[in-house]
Amino acid sequence: MTQPPEIALAQTSLLQAMIAIAPGGVRIGCRVIRDGDEAHLLPEEAHSIPARQPAMRRASGAVRWIAHGLLAELGVSDVAILRAPTGAPLWPDGITGSLAHDDDMAVAAVAPVGHISSLGIDVEPAQPLPDDIFTLVATPADRMDAADRHLAGRILFAAKEAVYKAVYPLDREVLGYEDITVDLSAGQATTKTGRKISLAYCLAPRVVVLAFVDGDGV
Numbered sequence: 001m002t003q004p005p006e007i008a009l010a011q012t013s014l015l016q017a018m019i020a021i022a023p024g025g026v027r028i029g030c031r032v033i034r035d036g037d038e039a040h041l042l043p044e045e046a047h048s049i050p051a052r053q054p055a056m057r058r059a060s061g062a063v064r065w066i067a068h069g070l071l072a073e074l075g076v077s078d079v080a081i082l083r084a085p086t087g088a089p090l091w092p093d094g095i096t097g098s099l100a101h102d103d104d105m106a107v108a109a110v111a112p113v114g115h116i117s118s119l120g121i122d123v124e125p126a127q128p129l130p131d132d133i134f135t136l137v138a139t140p141a142d143r144m145d146a147a148d149r150h151l152a153g154r155i156l157f158a159a160k161e162a163v164y165k166a167v168y169p170l171d172r173e174v175l176g177y178e179d180i181t182v183d184l185s186a187g188q189a190t191t192k193t194g195r196k197i198s199l200a201y202c203l204a205p206r207v208v209v210l211a212f213v214d215g216d217g218v
């Protein structure tokens with residue numbers, strides 16, 4: 001089916017921005033969430049995702065549609081990406097990845113485990129973060145000097161979510177915003193569990209943050 005031009009444009013411009021920030025070996029993709037995207041869930045995936053609002057199931061279908069394509073590029077086809085009871089996606093052996101969606105857009109990243117041992121991703125609208133959420137997310141140790149002034153809070157929020165998704169599968173520990181310190185100027189984050197995480201982000205047409213843990217671990 002042919003896509004309306006505005007959908008194709010939104011996807012193409014975000015994909016270009018994401019490819020520009022992705023480190024070598026990381027495959028990345030995006031998709032505007034559409035009516036009917038829940039049909040892209042494989043039966044086992046649909047079963048693993050607890051009953052939720054239709055919009056959430058659409059988003060989970062859209063993001064898995066992307067991830068299935070990225071896995072196929074790595075030579076892995078017809079694999080279900082189940083949702084563990086913890087919420088984390090379960091990847092095939094030898095592969096790490098991460099999924100995210102906002103109200104309109106789904107994004108995914110995958111990589112063979114090697115130079116990178118774990119990945120996290122988040123997507124957010126390119127709009128300032130409300131002050132009350134910024135107060136919850138930021139700590140005095142966070143550094144945002146190099147970031148766009150209006151979007152610094154939004155980038156910080158997305159960075160902490162992406163870091164959480166990257167480290168949770170390694171440590172199985174629930175972290176709060178206060179447990180993650182972000183230095184956007186240095187492109188790095190640290191966790192209270194002693195992890196060091198590299199960060200890359202784009203701002204337009206959406207804020208996307210990619211967090212990755214090097215293959216040598218801590």
Ligand SMILES: CC(C)(COP(=O)(O)OP(=O)(O)OC[C@H]1O[C@@H](n2cnc3c(N)ncnc32)[C@H](O)[C@@H]1OP(=O)(O)O)[C@@H](O)C(=O)NCCC(=O)NCCS
Binds near residue numbers: 060061086100102165
């Ligand atoms: C993972 C989390 C941080 C973000 O989820 P969110 O904002 O609701 O939604 P996003 O679109 O950004 O991401 C959803 C995807 O995250 C992934 N995810 C969920 N829990 C995860 C976990 N524990 N580890 C890694 N990835 C996870 C899933 O793939 C999910 O997609 P799916 O529902 O289609 O399977 C949140 O759900 C969570 O578990 N929070 C608890 C801890 C917390 O909030 N700490 C403060 C942030 S550091």
